[in-house]
Amino acid sequence: MARIFSGIQPTGIATLGNYLGALRNWVALQDGADECIYCLVDLHAITTFQEPASLREQTYGMAALVLACGIDPERSILFHQSAVSAHARLGWIFNCVARMGWLKRMTQFKDKAGKNQEEVSTGLFMYPNLMAADIHAYHATKVPVGDDQLQHIELANDIGEKFNHDFGVEFFPRIEPLIVKETARVMSLRDGTKKMSKSDPSDQSRINMTDDADTISQKIRKAKTDTEALPDNLAALAQRPEARNLLGIFAAVSGESQEAILARFAGGGFGPFKNALAEALVAHVAPIGARAKEYLADKAELDRILQKGAAKAAAIAQPITAEAERIVGFLPSAG
Ligand code: TYM
Numbered sequence: 224m225a226r227i228f229s230g231i232q233p234t235g236i237a238t239l240g241n242y243l244g245a246l247r248n249w250v251a252l253q254d255g256a257d258e259c260i261y262c263l264v265d266l267h268a269i270t271t272f273q274e275p276a277s278l279r280e281q282t283y284g285m286a287a288l289v290l291a292c293g294i295d296p297e298r299s300i301l302f303h304q305s306a307v308s309a310h311a312r313l314g315w316i317f318n319c320v321a322r323m324g325w326l327k328r329m330t331q332f333k334d335k336a337g338k339n340q341e342e343v344s345t346g347l348f349m350y351p352n353l354m355a356a357d358i359h360a361y362h363a364t365k366v367p368v369g370d371d372q373l374q375h376i377e378l379a380n381d382i383g384e385k386f387n388h389d390f391g392v393e394f395f396p397r398i399e400p401l402i403v404k405e406t407a408r409v410m411s412l413r414d415g416t417k418k419m420s421k422s423d424p425s426d427q428s429r430i431n432m433t434d435d436a437d438t439i440s441q442k443i444r445k446a447k448t449d450t451e452a453l454p455d456n457l458a459a460l461a462q463r464p465e466a467r468n469l470l471g472i473f474a475a476v477s478g479e480s481q482e483a484i485l486a487r488f489a490g491g492g493f494g495p496f497k498n499a500l501a502e503a504l505v506a507h508v509a510p511i512g513a514r515a516k517e518y519l520a521d522k523a524e525l526d527r528i529l530q531k532g533a534a535k536a537a538a539i540a541q542p543i544t545a546e547a548e549r550i551v552g553f554l555p556s557a558g
Contacts, residue, residue, distance in 0.1 A: 225257045226539075227401075228363035230264040230304070230354070233285040234273065235421030239430040239508065242292065243406035243475050244369030250293035252367060252401070259299040260361055260536060261289065263529075266304045266311065266353060270346040271335075286525050287518035288432055291511045302532030304357065309540035313356035313547055314349075320386050321352045325378060331371065355379035359395045359547075360540040366400050370407040371418060376400045390550050406475050412446040415464025433512040436505045443469075443501040448493045455489035457481055466493075473500045476507040 229249060231241060253259050263285050268278060282303055294301055304310050326332065329351055336343045354375050358366055359382075366376055376398055383395030411417040411428040419429045430439055447465045454460060460467040473496075474481045488496040518525065549555070 225365050226361055226363040227252055227257045227259045227365045227367065228262070228358050228361050229260075229367050230262040230267070230357055231285060231289070232268050233263045233265055233278070233282040233303070234268045234271075235281065236431040236433050237285060237288050238409075238419050238421050238432065239472065239504075240369065240409035240419035241421070242432055242508075242511075243409050243472070244403070245367055246289065246292045247406075248367040248401065248403050249289075249299070252365075253293075253295060253298050257365065260363065260539070261294060261299055261301050262357060262536070263289070263301075263303045264354075264357065266314075267350060270344055270350050283519060283522055283525055284433075284515075286529060287515040288511070290518050290528070291514035292432075296528045296532060300532045300535045302529050302536045306530065306533035307360075307537045307540055309360045309537065309544040310353065310356055313360045313540075313544045314353040316547060316551060317352040317356050317359075317382050317386075318349055320389065321349075321355075321378070321382050325381060326351060328374075329378070330374060351375045351378045352382065355382045358398055359383055360544050361536075362396055362543055364396050364398055366398055368400055368402065369409075370402055373400055373402070386547075392550055394547065394550060405471060409472065410464065410468040412442060412468075414447065415466075415468045430504065430508060432508060433515060434508065435512065436509050439505050439508060440501040443497050443504065446497070448497075452490055452492060453485060453488045453496060455485060457485065469496070469500060473503060477503040 229245060231237065231245065237246065249259065249261055263282055265278065265282055268281075273281075286301070286303075289301060290296070326348055332348060332350070335347060355378060358376075358379055366372075368376065379398055383397070386392075387394055409419045411419050411423060412430070413423075413425055413428040417423075417428075421429070423429060427442055427445060430442060434442070446469060448469070449463055449466060451463070453466065460470065470481050470484060473479070473484050477484070488499075545556070
C-alpha cells in the first residue's frame with residue numbers, strides 16, 4: 224500500500240480547473256488500495272494576506288466542496304493543515320535544507336510576486352519548502368495534482384534527496400506526481416493561453432464549482448472562441464487554444480471522447496456546441512454546488528470531520544517528523 228497526499232488552498236472558490244485537474248482524481252483514488260490524505264492548506268493561504276473571518280469562511284467552504292465532490296471522510300483523511308504541527312516543524316527543517324537558488328527558480332513565485340518581489344511575504348518565497356514538508360511528513364509517494372505543481376514536486380524530491388545525503392540516511396522516499404493528462408491544465412474561458420485560476424480578476428474567466436445553472440450557461444455562451452467552424456479532427460485545433468480548451472472540458476464532463484464530440488459538431492459554428500457543452504457542465508457541476516451548500520449549513524459537523532481527520536493525520540505525521548528531528552540532532556520532545 225502506498226500513501227497519497229494532496230492539498231488545496233482554502234482561498235476563493237474552487238474552480239473547474241481545480242476539480243478536473245485534481246479534486247476529481249482525489250475522489251477516484253479513494254477507491255484504490257492506497258491510503259489517501261487530503262489537506263486544506265491554510266498555512267499556505269496566509270502567504271498572501273487573508274482577512275481572518277474570510278479565511279475561516281473559505282476554509283469551511285473548501286471543506287464543504289471537497290466533501291461534495293465525493294471525498295468520504297471515513298475512507299480518506301481530510302483535515303486543515305494548521306491543525307497538525309508536523310507540517311510547520313518539518314517545513315522549518317526544509318527551510319534549512321533547500322537552497323536560495325532552488326527557490327529563485329520557481330516559476331510560480333515569479334508569477335505571483337511579479338515586479339513586486341521586495342514587497343511580498345517571505346512565506347510566499349519559502350512556500351515550496353512547506354509543500355515538500357506536507358508530503359514528506361507522511362512519507363507519501365504519490366501526489367495527485369495539476370501540472371502547475373510539477374516544479375514544486377521536483378523541488379520536494381530535491382529536498383528529500385539532499386536531506387538523505389546530508390545526514391547519510393535513506394529516510395525520505397521519492398515522490399511521484401499523478402497527473403490526469405487530458406485535464407492537467409484547464410485554461411481560462413477568456414484566454415486559452417492562460418490557466419483557469421481562482422485569483423483571476425475576471426469571474427467570467429472561470430467556472431466556480433458553486434456557480435448555478437444560469438451562471439454556468441451564461442459563462443459558456445460568452446466564452447472566447449474564434450470565427451472558424453469546428454473541424455472534424457483534433458490536429459486542426461493545434462493553433463486554436465480556446466476551442467481546444469472547451470472541447471477538453473466537454474469531453475471531461477461528458478465522458479465522451481474528443482473525437483466523438485468533434486464528429487457531432489464538425490462544420491458548424493460554436494453556437495450549438497456551446498449549448499451542448501453548457502448542458503453537460505450544468506449536469507455535472509450544479510449538483511456538486513448544491514451538495515456543498517448542504518454541507519456548509521452544518522459547520523459543527525464540518526469541525527467534527529476536520530478535527531477527526533487531523534487526529535488521524537497527526538498520528539502518521541508526528542512520528543515521522545520526530546524521527547526527522549532526531550536525525551537532525553534535536554533532543555527528544557514530549558509532543
Ligand atoms: P491550488 O490550491 O492552487 O490548486 C489545487 C489543485 O488544483 C490544481 N489546479 C488545476 N489543475 C488543472 N487546471 C487548472 N486550471 C488548475 N488550477 C489548479 C492544482 O494543480 C492543484 O493540484 N501548492 C498547492 C497546494 C499544496 C499541495 C501540497 C499540493 C500545498 N501542499 C502538497 C500537493 C501536495 C496549490 O497551491 O494548489
